[in-house]
Amino acid sequence: MKFYGYFRSSAAFRVRIAMNLKGVAPEFAFIHLRRQEQVAPAYTRVNPQQLVPALVLDDGTALAQSLAILEYLEETHPEPPILPRDPVGRARVRSLAMIPACEIHPIQNLRVLGYLGTACGQDEAGKQAWARHWIDVGFTAYEASVAGHPQTGRFSHGDAPTIADMCLVPQVFNARRFGNDLTRYPTLMRIFEACMAVPAFDQAQPAKQPDAEA
Amino acid sequence: MKFYGYFRSSAAFRVRIAMNLKGVAPEFAFIHLRRQEQVAPAYTRVNPQQLVPALVLDDGTALAQSLAILEYLEETHPEPPILPRDPVGRARVRSLAMIPACEIHPIQNLRVLGYLGTACGQDEAGKQAWARHWIDVGFTAYEASVAGHPQTGRFSHGDAPTIADMCLVPQVFNARRFGNDLTRYPTLMRIFEACMAVPAFDQAQPAKQPDAEA
Missing domain, CATH: 3.40.30.10 (Glutaredoxin)
Structure with missing residues (x-):
């Protein structure tokens, strides 16, 4: 492959x-x-x-x-499985994964920010404010979906990593680049830290890839 | 339910x-x-x-x-199944579904267009041009993915409707509202017409819902 x-x-x-x-x-x-x-x-x-x-x-x-x-x-x-076995649990995990994957990242990725500049006249500060806004909208939804939920565990769903965590973690890296205030999302950030303690997550981060740039 | x-x-x-x-x-x-x-x-x-x-x-x-x-x-x-049985076919169908669901719709939905107005000063014409642009980007990718592909059939994948078609059809309705030139996407539109001939698709369209407005 x-x-x-x-x-x-x-x-x-x-x-x-x-x-x-x-x-x-x-x-x-x-x-x-x-x-x-x-x-x-x-x-x-x-x-x-x-x-x-x-x-x-x-x-x-x-x-x-x-x-x-x-x-x-x-x-x-x-x-190891990255989705639960029960259909309701699988639906919960997929719907959490789709907060970063459908509701945040597509709106703040490189090509959309580029087009905001060329077609809508936004400068760097405007692009960054746009990105922070959509990250906050999505992270508010994520936090509300995991905080106090009986199926939230060490990770977003139970005590093993799922595709929800795999979508969340890269979005937190982006949020840090754009300067979002992440103290607003304590459950989300607790899950992020738990993920980063797992070598599979840590080794996958951008700075540790062969094509990484400063 | x-x-x-x-x-x-x-x-x-x-x-x-x-x-x-x-x-x-x-x-x-x-x-x-x-x-x-x-x-x-x-x-x-x-x-x-x-x-x-x-x-x-x-x-x-x-x-x-x-x-x-x-x-x-x-x-x-x-x-009836709405995903193929083989993992490669399932991946193809899901990746097609995600063109409208992740790459188009989140960037041109109501809340994003609203924010383009309030935060980026875009008027109605600017919002509509934005929507048309992202629909064209996504539909170009969809057309390129289905045109001439050996697994494209009457529908996006084979001869039975899948979740790819279920994501494509509503996006065509949006594209018509925004005034995209759909003649650029002949395979996509051939699939759209095949879908609309299926009562399950036809009966689900916005104008046929109890809460429909003009």
Whole structure:
């Protein structure tokens, strides 16, 4: 297998955590998003969505979208599980995962912030305020969903990491870059710290990737 | 079961299609998004994410996020299936579903367009141009992913509807409202027409809901 990622991509970070946890060790390839390598013809042939990550299987089939890749890894490498076994628990975990994956990250990723500049005349301060706003909206929802919930444990759902945690952690890294006040989210941050104590999460962080930049 | 939706919500529309297809008939409740009913305390207690849809089970458990609800329906009401059986096919369908669900709709929904006005000074024309842009980016990726692909059939994946189609169809309704040129996406639109010929899709459309407005 070959994994196409970028050190700072939240979506690639999610999948790196799952691969570390499940002991999946593909070849790595690096797509430099700030250099627009994701829209180059060579990568567009791999992933017509022009986004990272992509996971290319040994038969050449390319899988796109981080959440779809996480589900694929769970179905093909079930141990350790990253989803609960009961349908209600699975729905809870997926709905938590989708707060960063659908409600925050798509609105504050590199291409949207770039377009805010070119099409809406926003300067750097305006872009950063936009990003902080949507992170706060989403983190407020996440905190409300985990604080005091009987199924919240050491992690977002129980005492083992799930795809919810894999989506949450990269978003906290982004929030720190944008300067959000994270003291507003004590349960979320308690879960974040528990995750970062797990080597699979720690080793997946942007600064520890071969393509990392200062 | 009780389903909280809004006639024009893409995310609620997706789930209505799946419920129609699987013969799931909950009680319906209507949350008026333009009147901000989704942030009222009564609904926030149901769904702390303050978004529609939500599906409340008979024991009171509330499920949020349309894609999580679609997966729950598939796990608890498996016939007819809305995901393929093979992991690679499931990954393809989920990655297609996530083009509208993660890459388009979150960037052009009501709350983001509203914030573009208040925080970035965009007028109605600016908001509509923003929406059209992100729909075009996403639909270009969708068209490239289905056109000529050996697994594309009558629908996005094979000859039976999947969650990819359930996410695509509401986004086409939005695209028409924003005035996108849909002739650029011939395969996508061929699939859309095939979907709309299926009663489960047709009956789920916004204009046919009890809370529909002109």
